[in-house]
Amino acid sequence: MNPIAPRPPARELPGEQRRALRRAEHLCWWTLLVMGLVATMMYFVMGGSQAMKTALVEDILSLVPPVAFLVASRFRRKGVDAEYITGRERAFDINFLISSVALTGVGLALVYDGLHTLLTATRPVVGTMVFGGHVVWQGWIMMGAMVVSVVPPVILGRKKMRLAEQLSLKPLHTDADVGKADWMTGLAGIAGVAGIGMGWWWADAAAALFIAGSVLHDGASNLRAAVRDLHDARPQKLDRSDPDPLPEELRRKVAALPWVHGCAVRLHEEGFHLSGIVLLDSPGLDAEQVEEVRAVARRLHWRLDQIDVSVVARPHP
Numbered sequence: 001m002n003p004i005a006p007r008p009p010a011r012e013l014p015g016e017q018r019r020a021l022r023r024a025e026h027l028c029w030w031t032l033l034v035m036g037l038v039a040t041m042m043y044f045v046m047g048g049s050q051a052m053k054t055a056l057v058e059d060i061l062s063l064v065p066p067v068a069f070l071v072a073s074r075f076r077r078k079g080v081d082a083e084y085i086t087g088r089e090r091a092f093d094i095n096f097l098i099s100s101v102a103l104t105g106v107g108l109a110l111v112y113d114g115l116h117t118l119l120t121a122t123r124p125v126v127g128t129m130v131f132g133g134h135v136v137w138q139g140w141i142m143m144g145a146m147v148v149s150v151v152p153p154v155i156l157g158r159k160k161m162r163l164a165e166q167l168s169l170k171p172l173h174t175d176a177d178v179g180k181a182d183w184m185t186g187l188a189g190i191a192g193v194a195g196i197g198m199g200w201w202w203a204d205a206a207a208a209l210f211i212a213g214s215v216l217h218d219g220a221s222n223l224r225a226a227v228r229d230l231h232d233a234r235p236q237k238l239d240r241s242d243p244d245p246l247p248e249e250l251r252r253k254v255a256a257l258p259w260v261h262g263c264a265v266r267l268h269e270e271g272f273h274l275s276g277i278v279l280l281d282s283p284g285l286d287a288e289q290v291e292e293v294r295a296v297a298r299r300l301h302w303r304l305d306q307i308d309v310s311v312v313a314r315p316h317p
Contacts, residue, residue, distance in 0.1 A: 013272065014302045020166040025073055027160055028066035034152045035062050045145045047138050048125040050117050051192030051207035054110050055146065055185055058215055062153060062182075064102050065175040068095035072171075076271065089271040090230075096171035097226040103219025110212030118205040126196050139197050143190045150186035153179035165238060167272060168303055170225065173238050178218050185211050232268035246274055246301055253296050254278055259289060262312070267304075275306035285311050 013021065039059040046052035072095035076088045116122075126139045157179025164173035188207040195203020225240060235244035247267045255263040262281030267274045278293055290309045297304040 017167055020163045024163045028069050031066040031156050038149045041145055045141050049193055049204050051189045051204050052142055054208040054211045055189045061106055065099045068099050092171050092271045093229050100219055100222035100226045104223050107216030107219045111216055114209035114212045123201045124196055124204045139193045142193045146186045146189040150182045153182040174222055229269055235267055235269050235274055250297055250300055253300055254293055273305040274303050277308045277310055279310055279312050281312050
């Protein structure tokens with residue numbers, strides 16, 4: 001009876017990136033704890049404000065990306081087995097898709113709810129509370145809660161952004177970017193509650209609609225990006241502003257080898273890494289030259305992984 005071969009581990013990350021990944025996981029656990037407390041606080045003070053209810057849903061939604069990240073990170077570490085024969089590097093791409101679908105679906109529901117409240121002219125009711133024998137308008141408590149609710153995601157978002165840049169991980173970057181911009185949600189919620197105090201019933205529904213639109217925009221743009229990545233589209237920079245320069249840099253490095261007559265590079269993203277094929281116009285390619293091309297890729301950047309080398313077929317004269 002043959003012994004069972006050990007399961008290959010997940011693709012190894014450099015030391016700095018391994019440490020960054022562990023810190024990102026710790027930040028996700030902190031996000032779950034802090035935002036869970038924030039959502040609880042929002043639930044108890046939201047009153048009849050539509051903007052506060054919508055902000056509460058957004059806070060609850062903010063728990064989805066860190067949960068998906070932690071699940072994907074754990075799943076990726078399992079490496080290769082008989083079922084996942086090429087590994088689990090796509091785990092983060094799938095977690096990105098799950099988060100995007102959740103954001104988009106709830107965003108659509110929130111936009112519908114906000115429009116319904118606005119069109120039916122539903123008047124919100126904000127009462128009073130008694131503290132130490134003094135009657136306090138509940139709106140002040142609600143606005144204070146909104147201010148408190150946006151501080152943690154902004155701080156956590158900035159910390160995640162730095163780690164996303166170290167890891168070149170787009171799902172983490174998107175989560176961080178949404179957190180950094182969460183102050184706009186707070187301002188909208190405060191404006192809506194303040195509008196109730198000034199007798200502008202529509203201000204609360206308008207603020208809720210603004211927050212819902214922000215959720216829908218984030219979800220739709222992330223969903224497009226997630227589907228694009230799963231279709232092995234051309235790699236992009238972390239902020240998706242421009243094409244990733246690594247494929248072109250790799251093409252130039254390989255084309256500079258003395259025995260290469262021409263070169264083309266076709267890469268796609270798999271989680272942390274870029275994988276794909278290098279096409280060479282080099283008749284008589286041998287194993288040593290193939291390994292030389294792969295060594296060029298490894299020296300260029302840690303993200304370049306699983307690089308295949310092939311020769312372009314020449315037409316017969």
